[in-house]
Amino acid sequence: MELTAQLDKLAQLGLVLNPDITIEDVLDTVDRQELEEQPFVLLLFSLGSEVQRAPWGRRICNSVWNFDTECIAATGDYVTIVQNLCLLTGDRDYLIDITDSIDLDTGECWLEYTRHGQRQHWQIEANDDWADMLAISYVMEDLQRDGKQFYSLDNGQAMILVYLDRAIAEQLGDLCDEDLEPVIPA
Template sequence: MKLETQLAKLAELGLVLNLGITIDDLLYSLDRQSFEDEPFECLLFSLGIEVEREPWGRRICNSVWNFDTECIVSTGDYVEIVRNLCGLTGEPDYLTDIVDYINIEGGECWLEYNIGDKRQHWTIEPNDDWADMMAIAYVMEDLQRDGKQFYTKDNGQAMILFYLDRETAVKLGDLCDEDLEPVIPA
């Protein structure tokens, strides 16, 4: 399936390239055949990352995030995770005053943020450089609203995350011949 056709089908589901991102940005990292031999597989992965050339720091699609769960090294790493999750919901400032503390060797890790007028505090279970998925699930629960939830498509040690309503998740799963799983079952 042509790359342009795949992009058009995803656009019907609300998954579009960010402003200023082009097919050339996708083709910088992978050749066209990689995208077209396995429709949606490489494309969904690519939508969830940053453009791999200058200018740096440009997300390809704000509606998809390729979350590598082996990413915890120091204080600030959970703050970045929470910011990415908020970005997926379309409300990057939904959670505010996000702070974390990571001391893996000392066994002390935590995450805090405000949700409305409430201060949320989560103790994080240190596990080398792996994210604590229970703590991440708590954050996701705080973010889920309006009939949408976080869905995942497996990507080895990583996961491709989406924030969708159930109907859109089913349609996306049909496109890629794989059921998307809700991160937090309803």
């Protein structure tokens, strides 16, 4: 299926390229022929990534995130994860005053943020450079609202995350010919 047709179908589901992103930016992550021979899943991987050229740090699509769970090295890494999850929900500021402390040598790790005026504190289990998915699931629970939830597609040591209502997630799963799994069952 042609890349533009795939992008059009995803746009109908609310998954659109960020305004400053072009198809050429998408093609920096995966070859067009591969994208067209294996529609949707590879494209979602690309949409969930950053542009692979300067200026650096530009997300291709704010509605999809390719979350590499082997990403913990220092203080600030969980802050980045929470910020990315907030971005997926469409409200960067839903959780505020996000802080963490990561000491992989001692295993003393924690994450804090404020939601609706309430301070939340989570102890994080240190597991080398792997993210603590239990702690992240608590954050996701705090973010889920309005009938939407986090869904994932397995991507090896990573996962492609989206934040959708169930009907849209089912439509996306049909396009990908894979079931999207709710990260936290409703």
